[in-house]
Structure formats: structure tokens, C-alpha cells
Amino acid sequence: MAGADISGGMTGRASGDARLRPYLGFIWPALVVCTAVIIFPWLFTIWMSLNDWHIGSERAFIGLANYANLATDRRFLESIGHTFYFTILAVFLPLVLGTMAALVFHKKFRGRGFFRALFIMPMMATPVAVSLVWTMMFHPQLGVLNYLLSLVGLPPSQWVFATSTVIPSLILVEIWLWTPFVMIIVLGGLASLPIEPYEAALIDGASQWQMFWKITYPLVLPFLVVAMIIRTIDALKAFETIWVITNGGPGTASETLNVYLYAQAFAYNQVGTASAVVVVFFAIIVALSLVLLWARQKAKWT
Amino acid sequence: MSQSISRRRALQGAAALGGLAAPMLNTVTAYSQSGAFNWQRFKGQAIEIVMETGPRADLVKKQQKEFEEKTGIKVGLEIIPEQQARQKTTIELNSGKPAFDLFNIAYHVQKRQIEKAKWLFDITPWTKDPQMTPAEYEFGDVSKPGWDYATQSDGKITSLPMFVDYFIVYINKELFAKKGLQPPKTMDEMMDAAAKLNDPANGIAGYVGRGLRNANVPLYTQYLSGWDQQTTKGNPPELLTDTPDAIAAAEYYKKILTSYAPQGVTGFNWNECQGLFMQGRAAIWLDGIGFAPPAEDKTKSRVVGKVGYILPPAGPKAHHSVFFGGGAAIPDASPKKEAAYMASLWMTGRQMTSRMLQTGGGVPFRSAPLKDPAVLSQLTIPKEWADCAAGCAPISMPGLPVIVPVTQFRDTIGTALTNMLAGADPATELKRATAEFKPILDKSEQG
Numbered sequence: 120m121a122g123a124d125i126s127g128g129m130t131g132r133a134s135g136d137a138r139l140r141p142y143l144g145f146i147w148p149a150l151v152v153c154t155a156v157i158i159f160p161w162l163f164t165i166w167m168s169l170n171d172w173h174i175g176s177e178r179a180f181i182g183l184a185n186y187a188n189l190a191t192d193r194r195f196l197e198s199i200g201h202t203f204y205f206t207i208l209a210v211f212l213p214l215v216l217g218t219m220a221a222l223v224f225h226k227k228f229r230g231r232g233f234f235r236a237l238f239i240m241p242m243m244a245t246p247v248a249v250s251l252v253w254t255m256m257f258h259p260q261l262g263v264l265n266y267l268l269s270l271v272g273l274p275p276s277q278w279v280f281a282t283s284t285v286i287p288s289l290i291l292v293e294i295w296l297w298t299p300f301v302m303i304i305v306l307g308g309l310a311s312l313p314i315e316p317y318e319a320a321l322i323d324g325a326s327q328w329q330m331f332w333k334i335t336y337p338l339v340l341p342f343l344v345v346a347m348i349i350r351t352i353d354a355l356k357a358f359e360t361i362w363v364i365t366n367g368g369p370g371t372a373s374e375t376l377n378v379y380l381y382a383q384a385f386a387y388n389q390v391g392t393a394s395a396v397v398v399v400f401f402a403i404i405v406a407l408s409l410v411l412l413w414a415r416q417k418a419k420w421t
Numbered sequence: 422m423s424q425s426i427s428r429r430r431a432l433q434g435a436a437a438l439g440g441l442a443a444p445m446l447n448t449v450t451a452y453s454q455s456g457a458f459n460w461q462r463f464k465g466q467a468i469e470i471v472m473e474t475g476p477r478a479d480l481v482k483k484q485q486k487e488f489e490e491k492t493g494i495k496v497g498l499e500i501i502p503e504q505q506a507r508q509k510t511t512i513e514l515n516s517g518k519p520a521f522d523l524f525n526i527a528y529h530v531q532k533r534q535i536e537k538a539k540w541l542f543d544i545t546p547w548t549k550d551p552q553m554t555p556a557e558y559e560f561g562d563v564s565k566p567g568w569d570y571a572t573q574s575d576g577k578i579t580s581l582p583m584f585v586d587y588f589i590v591y592i593n594k595e596l597f598a599k600k601g602l603q604p605p606k607t608m609d610e611m612m613d614a615a616a617k618l619n620d621p622a623n624g625i626a627g628y629v630g631r632g633l634r635n636a637n638v639p640l641y642t643q644y645l646s647g648w649d650q651q652t653t654k655g656n657p658p659e660l661l662t663d664t665p666d667a668i669a670a671a672e673y674y675k676k677i678l679t680s681y682a683p684q685g686v687t688g689f690n691w692n693e694c695q696g697l698f699m700q701g702r703a704a705i706w707l708d709g710i711g712f713a714p715p716a717e718d719k720t721k722s723r724v725v726g727k728v729g730y731i732l733p734p735a736g737p738k739a740h741h742s743v744f745f746g747g748g749a750a751i752p753d754a755s756p757k758k759e760a761a762y763m764a765s766l767w768m769t770g771r772q773m774t775s776r777m778l779q780t781g782g783g784v785p786f787r788s789a790p791l792k793d794p795a796v797l798s799q800l801t802i803p804k805e806w807a808d809c810a811a812g813c814a815p816i817s818m819p820g821l822p823v824i825v826p827v828t829q830f831r832d833t834i835g836t837a838l839t840n841m842l843a844g845a846d847p848a849t850e851l852k853r854a855t856a857e858f859k860p861i862l863d864k865s866e867q868g
Contacts, residue, residue, distance in 0.1 A: 259685030280685030
């Protein structure tokens with residue numbers, strides 16, 4: 120606020136500075152805290168990533184060698200692929216299903232409050248506990264999911280125990296956990312919509328689908344984008360469900376960047392390599408955020 | 422705290438006056454006394470112990486009072502799950518100021534890393550000192566593999582061996598009897614038995630074992646031991662994971678798990694295997710020796726009284742049981758090493774390890790408890806299990822290489838094994854994994 124005041128005002132720069140001076144001292148507490156908890160750890164991480172640093176061994180400065188190794192590390196490159204695969208599905212499907220759920224729960228019917236509450240329950244559960252339950256359900260012989268498949272005459276699936284089905288199976292857990300979250304945001308959006316366009320559309324004889332596609336969807340889009348941004352960040356960071364259910368396996372088939380990072384840092388004690396992964400991960404997140412922010416600008420009501 | 426300092430000062434004074442006769446002791450400790458071993462010698466101190474969650478930690482917790490009364494040393498016990506405990510101890514030891522005075526070291530994972538970093542206190546002089554170690558401790562009773570684990574490559578003893586984990590075969594006797602089969606003695610017999618017992622239509626697997634990356638490596642090294650080979654040899658260690666014998670063992674691993682194990686075994690760790698076996702839905706299960714108590718627990722298992730505990734089958738070239746193990750170690754940075762040493766003597770001594778055996782919580786590196794009728798009569802699980810443990814000792818072979826990046830080794834070789842279960846060729850996979858791991862191993866041995 121103060122910054123805008125100075126640059127926007129007609130007063131000269133010098134007098135602006137003079138007006139500001141008594142208040143400069145107030146910056147210090149925030150500056151110190153930011154430096155201590157954000158800037159310093161960041162710089163330290165970057166510095167660690169330039170070192171060959173294994174817990175229990177001597178540390179040695181090796182420049183960008185950690186990054187060069189990552190560029191040819193098959194496991195690391197695959198984990199980037201897994202991260203994107205996982206993120207795209209874990210964002211897109213809850214968005215679609217959450218929007219549908221919101222449309223349903225936006226209608227008035229008996230017991231709506233009760234069912235809404237019921238629907239939101241998964242979101243309140245602890246991801247680790249949920250993951251443990253799902254692990255049991257996924258068991259190919261003793262799990263309930265294959266039993267359910269057998270009831271409708273379908274062959275059993277290997278779920279998280281086979282390379283080809285592991286990520287879609289994990290997405291199932293994500294959908295179950297996070298669809299309610301998308302629903303809440305979209306429901307909020309729906310509640311804020313004006314009713315006039317719908318009245319006009321009805322008079323003009325529009326169908327339900329036309330009303331949704333031409334009115335509801337564009338009006339709710341900004342909310343969807345917000346939900347998408349939050350979901351994307353969450354999905355990129357997803358760790359508990361993957362770690363608890365598959366540990367990144369079978370083999371490395373569900374190893375995302377986060378899981379790989381954890382293995383480097385806490386299983387292999389390779390602090391240097393892990394820091395390099397963090398830096399790369401951060402760059403990816405920043406790039407994605409820029410894309411999402413751009414999408415948000417695009418989605419604004421005009 | 423202040424009490425212990427003043428006590429230390431007082432004793433230092435006493436030592437300076439009268440303890441000149443024992444100069445060797447005074448270099449290690451301010452405490453000195455003449456005469457025999459005395460449990461009460463370090464009375465009044467307080468120590469912190471970190472242990473991994475499990476039956477051994479439960480036992481220490483249960484008997485903690487006994488130790489405190491016996492020695493007058495107060496014990497703070499922190500019990501954390503295995504993975505977190507290993508992270509915690511590694512990070513705290515690296516910081517130079519660990520908050521614990523004694524912890525349980527997992528030799529098969531941590532040994533090389535910890536000895537290279539020189540984090541542990543050298544207890545060699547104390548083990549030879551009758552004032553610090555009582556005769557009742559019976560060093561000779563602890564097996565050679567135990568002392569090999571506890572002795573660093575520089576010859577120093579830095580921990581006391583506590584328990585050993587052998588790989589054994591669990592069989593469902595009822596299923597064996599139905600088909601008129603005898604327990605397998607060789608790996609070929611085991612393959613045959615698995616083929617005959619496998620009945621997927623009725624939900625019965627002939628065989629079950631770990632397929633999950635990392636966890637599957639010990640199972641593989643058990644097969645490999647049948648070809649009389651380990652995964653590395655020499656010092657500095659050289660990888661042996663792409664030799665013809667290593668490939669033959671991998672082919673066995675692939676065949677038995679893809680032909681006679683249930684769908685999805687690629688993702689099985691011991692708990693999935695255990696679940697199937699305890700439901701009576703697997704005929705043969707090869708895994709660590711510690712799973713007898715739940716299998717014999719009526720509230721958890723449907724195979725109580727039907728489980729056979731047998732030695733792992735012999736391979737074409739040799740007969741071994743791979744083992745893993747743990748001990749009690751004192752950080753070099755601990756200020757209360759003497760009291761911690763008393764606790765480690767107690768934890769790894771005959772009485773506590775006998776109790777551990779009785780509850781099925783672990784097998785001691787000692788042989789006396791396994792032969793003692795008084796101990797065996799109190800077993801909470803079938804005696805056949807203890808006999809099996811006793812039978813494993815003479816044929817034991819380390820199950821994992823003593824190297825720094827053990828976890829990375831397990832992940833790399835484990836991924837190759839998992840890929841084989843999905844159809845990949847054992848020779849190609851092992852050669853790729855070995856080539857991938859070699860630079861990591863070489864680097865870890867430098868500096």
C-alpha cells in the first residue's frame with residue numbers, strides 16, 4: 120500500500136523517502152523471520168545441491184554434477200513422467216466428478232443436508248488411515264474390491280500390485296478423497312450465480328444441457344480454475360497415499376518425484392542429490408503455477 | 422543432572438587420590454573401584470535408549486523396572502517404528518549430539534555406514550575387563566556371526582549382538598498331508614511341492630514370498646545362498662550379482678513366484694504373505710523366523726497348530742539359511758557410556774535373550790538359551806520352531822552385503838527382481854542393475 124502511495128503521488132522521491140523513514144524499522148521483524156524460515160533454507164538447499172553430501176561421509180563441492188547425474192538418471196526421469204501422469208488424472212477426474220456432484224447437490228431435495236455431509240466425509244479422514252484401509256481393499260486375494268468384481272462377473276484385477284494398473288488404482292483413492300473438496304468449491308460458486316440468465320433461457324426454450332454448457336459452465340469456470348489450482352498443487356505434492364499404499368512400486372512404477380526425493384534423502388542419505396531434486400521440483404512447480412495463473416486470468420468473467 | 426556431576430567430581434577426586442593403581446581404567450572413565458563386577462556401580466545415572474518398535478522393544482519396556490532396580494540406573498525408553506528409528510539415529514549421530522546413550526543397530530542395514538562414520542564407542546577394552554563385564558555374560562556363548570557383525574573392519578568391537586533373524590520355511594501341514602507330501606529338503610523338491618499344492622481355482626497358492634521391490638532382496642539372497650554365493654565379496658566389496666550363479670538363482674526366483682504364487686505377488690511384502698498364509702491360503706512361505714507368534718495366535722490365524730517350521734531347502738551347491746540381525750550400540754558422543762554399557766549387557770545377556778526367545782520375539786545370537794530345557798519349557802510357541810532356529814545357526818550366511826548404500830542396493834536389485842516377475846529376462850535385468858549400482862558402490866567406498 121505504501122509503495123503504491125509513493126510512486127503514484129506527485130511528491131518527489133526524496134520527500135517520499137523521508138516520510139517513509141520512521142516506519143522502515145517495522146520491516147525488520149518480518150524480514151528476519153522471512154530470512155530465517157524461507158530465504159536461508161532455500162539458499163542452503165541450493166548450496167547443498169552443489170555438494171556431494173552423504174550422511175556419514177565427507178562433504179565435497181562438486182558444482183553442477185548432481186544435476187548432470189539427474190539428467191541421465193532413468194529413475195529420476197521416469198519419476199517426472201509418473202508425477203505428470205498422476206497429477207493430470209488426479210486433477211481432471213475429481214474436477215469432473217466434483218462438478219457433477221455439485222450440480223446434483225445444488226438441486227433441492229429431501230435430506231440434502233444429510234447427504235451433503237455424508238459426501239464430504241472422505242475429505243475429513245486422515246490420508247494415511249484412508250490409505251491403509253485401501254491397501255487392504257486392494258489385496259488381490261483377500262481384498263474386498265476383487266470380491267465386488269467377482270459379484271458382477273468381472274475377472275479379478277491386480278490393482279496396485281501390477282505395473283500397468285498401479286497409478287490408475289492410486290487415482291481411485293485420490294478421487295475418493297478429493298472429489299468432495301472440488302464439490303464444495305463448485306457448490307459455493309453455484310450458490311453465487313444470478314438466476315436471471317436461467318429465467319431468460321427458459322423463456323427462450325433452452326434445454327437443460329444448453330443451460331449448463333452456455334450459462335452455468337462459463338459462470339462457474341473461475342471457481343473451477345481455483346479448484347484446479349489447489350488440486351494441482353496437492354496432486355503434485357501427493358505423498359502419503361502413494362507411500363503408504365505402494366512405496367513407489369511395484370518396482371518403480373508409481374514412484375513420483377516426491378517419493379524419489381524421499382528415498383534419496385531419507386533412505387539413501389544422499390542429501391546432495393536430494394537437494395538437487397528439490398530444486399528441479401521447485402522449478403517445475405513454479406512453471407506450472409505460471410501456467411495456472413495464466414489460465415485463471417483467462418477464466419475471469421469479462 | 423547436578424547430582425550426577427557432583428558425584429562424578431567426587432569420584433574423580435577419589436580416583437586421583439587412591440586410584441592410581443588402575444591407570445588404564447581412568448583413561449576411559451572417572452569411575453573406578455577395586456574388586457569384582459558390580460551392577461550397582463553406576464547407580465544414580467539416567468540414560469536414554471532408542472529402540473525399534475517390535476517384540477524386543479516391548480520386552481525391554483516390560484522388564485525395564487527390573488533393570489532399574491538391579492542397577493539403580495534410570496532408563497528413558499523411546500520406541501519408534503523401524504524406518505523412522507533408523508532415520509532418527511542416523512541423523513542424530515551425524516549431528517554429533519545424539520539425544521540417546523544406547524540404540525539398537527540393525528547390522529544388515531547400518532553397519533558399514535556407521536563404522537565408516539566412526540559414530541560408535543569402542544567397547545573392546547570393557548569386554549576384556551572383569552570389572553566392567555561379568556563372567557556370567559559368557560562371551561563364548563555368542564556365535565561367531567554375531568561377533569563378526571559386532572566387530573568393525575578395524576577390529577574394534579562397538580556393539581553387543583542381541584538377536585539374529587534367520588530365513589526359514591513355514592509350511593501348512595494340513596495342505597501337505599492332503600496331497601501326501603513331505604516337507605521339502607531341497608530347492609527342487611520345494612518347486613515340485615509348490616507345483617502340486619498350487620490350486621488357484623480354490624484360492625490356494627502353492628508358494629508365497631516377497632515380490633515387493635527392496636523387501637524381495639533377502640528372499641533372493643536366500644535362493645542365491647543355495648548356489649553358495651553372496652552378493653558381494655572381498656574388501657573393497659565387489660558385486661557378484663551378475664554371475665551365472667546369480668542369474669540361475671534369479672531364474673529360480675522368477676519361476677517359483679510367477680508359476681505358483683498368487684496374482685499380484687509383485688507387490689507383496691511380508692505382511693501380505695503373512696496374511697495369506699495365516700488364512701490358510703498359501704502352502705509354503707519362505708521368510709524371516711519372527712512370524713511364529715502371530716501364526717500361532719488363535720485370534721489372528723486360521724492355521725494354529727498346523728504350521729510346520731522347517732529349514733530353508735538346500736540349493737544345488739550348498740545349504741544355507743541367510744540371516745540378518747541387530748545389536749545394542751553406544752554412540753561415541755554419549756556422556757554416559759558406562760551406564761549405557763550396563764544396559765546393553767543386560768539387554769543382550771542370557772536372561773533377557775532367553776525371554777526374547779520364549780515369546781518368539783527373536784532368536785538370540787547365543788546358543789545356550791536354545792539348548793536350555795528350562796527356557797524351552799516356557800516357550801509360548803511350538804518347540805519345532807526353536808529346533809528350526811537351532812538348526813539354522815550352523816548353516817547361516819549373511820543375507821545382505823556389508824556396504825554403505827544397502828538401501829540403494831536393495832532398491833536397485835529389488836527393481837530388477839520385480840521386473841522379472843513382470844516378465845523381464847533375469848540375465849538382462851541383473852546385468853543392468855549391477856551396472857547401475859556399481860558406480861554407487863564404488864563411490865561409497867571412497868573417502
